[in-house]
């Protein structure tokens with residue numbers, strides 16, 4: 001009975017087509033919702049520093065310009081607002097690239113100890129302002145070669161250490177440990193003795209624009225994107241990120257990274273045959 005079979009196949013295919021279309025429409029709706037939410041968040045993030053800059057400039061124009069010390073103070077504040085805008089736009093740029101899969105990782109082998117040391121040097125002034133010490137847990141640390149995208153891993157380490165300073169306490173300590181995890185992996189761990197995070201907030205930390213304390217984060221110049229960027233980069237490396245924290249005691253963020261493969265020394269044929 002070929003006709004019935006055909007009818008059955010046809011019905012099945014029509015049904016499948018309808019289900020596929022329905023799924024496709026649902027997916028488009030989810031994406032549209034996501035896009036709307038993202039744009040809403042973005043304009044909200046940009047508004048605060050823009051209004052700050054506008055406020056200082058208007059006050060200057062309205063007469064504050066005549067006083068030399070006030071003028072300098074307000075211009076500096078306006079400059080800070082612009083700096084913040086630049087940070088936010090750079091983070092937005094990065095998260096857009098990461099989320100659209102537009103970012104190709106460039107793998108190489110590099111010394112992770114040296115990379116952390118470079119980040120320490122870069123953030124020394126920021127840490128000094130809060131009298132926070134940046135240090136390795138083991139003082140005399142040997143080079144450790146790893147395999148990954150060096151610039152992206154530097155961004156991860158930078159974001160995590162910046163957070164340890166932002167949410168650290170005056171006179172606090174940020175310690176970095178590089179732990180031999182398995183034959184193939186090392187763990188990079190950043191520990192602070194700062195404000196810590198309450199348990200119920202931990203699951204949402206890596207969402208974009210999520211902050212435990214909105215005004216605190218904004219005052220520190222945060223875009224709310226730092227940890228979302230960190231998570232994307234680590235996942236693009238097919239590695240893992242962990243967080244442990246105790247409210248009022250401190251936090252510990254760690255991620256895994258692949259060790260550089262040890263190559264067999266190349267045989268020098270001339271030496272063998274001579």
Ligand code: ADP
Nearest residue numbers: 163164167211212213217222223224225226227
């Ligand atoms: P931002 O710091 O710009 O707000 P992040 O994505 O880097 O955004 O971090 C999200 C939130 O996680 C922060 O607002 C803060 O509440 C919390 N957080 C991140 N790192 C730490 C830390 N080391 N100690 C305490 N809280 C932290």
